[in-house]
Amino acid sequence: MIQGRVIGKIWSSRRVASLPPGALLEVETxxxxxxIAFDPLGCNTGEAVLITQGSxxxxxxxxxxxxxxxxxxxxxxxxNEVNS
Amino acid sequence: MIQGRVIGKIWSSRRVASLPPGALLEVETxxxxxxIAFDPLGCNTGEAVLITQGSxxxxxxxxxxxxxxxxxxxxxxxxNEVNS
Amino acid sequence: MIQGRVIGKIWSSRRVASLPPGALLEVETxxxxxxIAFDPLGCNTGEAVLITQGSxxxxxxxxxxxxxxxxxxxxxxxxNEVNS
Amino acid sequence: MIQGRVIGKIWSSRRVASLPPGALLEVETxxxxxxIAFDPLGCNTGEAVLITQGSxxxxxxxxxxxxxxxxxxxxxxxxNEVNS
Amino acid sequence: MIQGRVIGKIWSSRRVASLPPGALLEVETxxxxxxIAFDPLGCNTGEAVLITQGSxxxxxxxxxxxxxxxxxxxxxxxxNEVNS
Numbered sequence: 428m429i430q431g432r433v434i435g436k437i438w439s440s441r442r443v444a445s446l447p448p449g450a451l452l453e454v455e456t457x458x459x460x461x462x463i464a465f466d467p468l469g470c471n472t473g474e475a476v477l478i479t480q481g482s483x484x485x486x487x488x489x490x491x492x493x494x495x496x497x498x499x500x501x502x503x504x505x506x507n508e509v510n511s
Numbered sequence: 512m513i514q515g516r517v518i519g520k521i522w523s524s525r526r527v528a529s530l531p532p533g534a535l536l537e538v539e540t541x542x543x544x545x546x547i548a549f550d551p552l553g554c555n556t557g558e559a560v561l562i563t564q565g566s567x568x569x570x571x572x573x574x575x576x577x578x579x580x581x582x583x584x585x586x587x588x589x590x591n592e593v594n595s
Numbered sequence: 596m597i598q599g600r601v602i603g604k605i606w607s608s609r610r611v612a613s614l615p616p617g618a619l620l621e622v623e624t625x626x627x628x629x630x631i632a633f634d635p636l637g638c639n640t641g642e643a644v645l646i647t648q649g650s651x652x653x654x655x656x657x658x659x660x661x662x663x664x665x666x667x668x669x670x671x672x673x674x675n676e677v678n679s
Numbered sequence: 680m681i682q683g684r685v686i687g688k689i690w691s692s693r694r695v696a697s698l699p700p701g702a703l704l705e706v707e708t709x710x711x712x713x714x715i716a717f718d719p720l721g722c723n724t725g726e727a728v729l730i731t732q733g734s735x736x737x738x739x740x741x742x743x744x745x746x747x748x749x750x751x752x753x754x755x756x757x758x759n760e761v762n763s
Numbered sequence: 764m765i766q767g768r769v770i771g772k773i774w775s776s777r778r779v780a781s782l783p784p785g786a787l788l789e790v791e792t793x794x795x796x797x798x799i800a801f802d803p804l805g806c807n808t809g810e811a812v813l814i815t816q817g818s819x820x821x822x823x824x825x826x827x828x829x830x831x832x833x834x835x836x837x838x839x840x841x842x843n844e845v846n847s
Contacts, residue, residue: 437514670778
């Protein structure tokens, strides 16, 4: 997985029907790259998140074949990171 | 997923039979790279698009095993991005 | 697979339900990048580890569809490396 | 998919039995990298080709599990590119 | 696939049970990166090899779910390369 920080949101009105409804967040990754991840958790701009990529991201959507290759799977606890 | 902008189209007359008919667009990605994505939406040159990659791209084609590893899954609403 | 060295641990309290319980370690890879890998072996900070990525990492979790794309599959024997 | 240009051919006499017989071409990709792709089309050195990668490349081989992660799926029409 | 050259071997005594027994070779790839690949062919240090990556590497192991994402599928004939 990779760590990243939410920097925005994109909208796509014209889209393939199989793309599930839900937020598409723009994330700046640990290494400085950018990607768009599906967000099932309701994350906010500035939040540190954990992202999984590839076919395992699509596997999150049960009962449908979703064309999603990046998924936010957790919000990273920032307080713990400071205390550790 | 990654964001990109359509910069052209390629044609391939001599191709494997399992490649589905449809537009193959050249896209410049957010990070400056280039890839060729299958376009089921009829996007135009200059349009901002959302691309999914890997086996989930092939999963879009039901009832066939398509050798497609990059698929345009949405056109990005550019007006919203300005208003947000 | 890639080699890496454990440099920390992250916590994520707000997470998708399908993420299995277990340690999520931050690893610096051989090439200088960073990733977060699921650790089934109980590795420590500073330990050299072997990591597998992609859908084969998720395949480790039997009987469930885990959104895990990076897995520590071994601790690298450092003494042997010196002796070889 | 990515675009590339055929720059050579490799031979491998000692190989795993599941690797299908056929040409293994060395390709320089659009971004300057190099990879080896299985070629079912009989491409020549200097030819511009379209390459698919990952498990969808292996999916091209029906009835067998081929350890192939890069496949030439088309020859790119260079004349059209000039006329467009 | 990618080309590489074997530069060493790693040992991992503490490992997940699903990792098949066999050599884990360190390979320097054509592009200068390094990875660890499972070697079913008995390659030596200095040998030029062909590597497949991702889930197709795991597909080599029949009847088991192996957490292997890089596999040596051939030794590259170096004499031929010079003669071609």
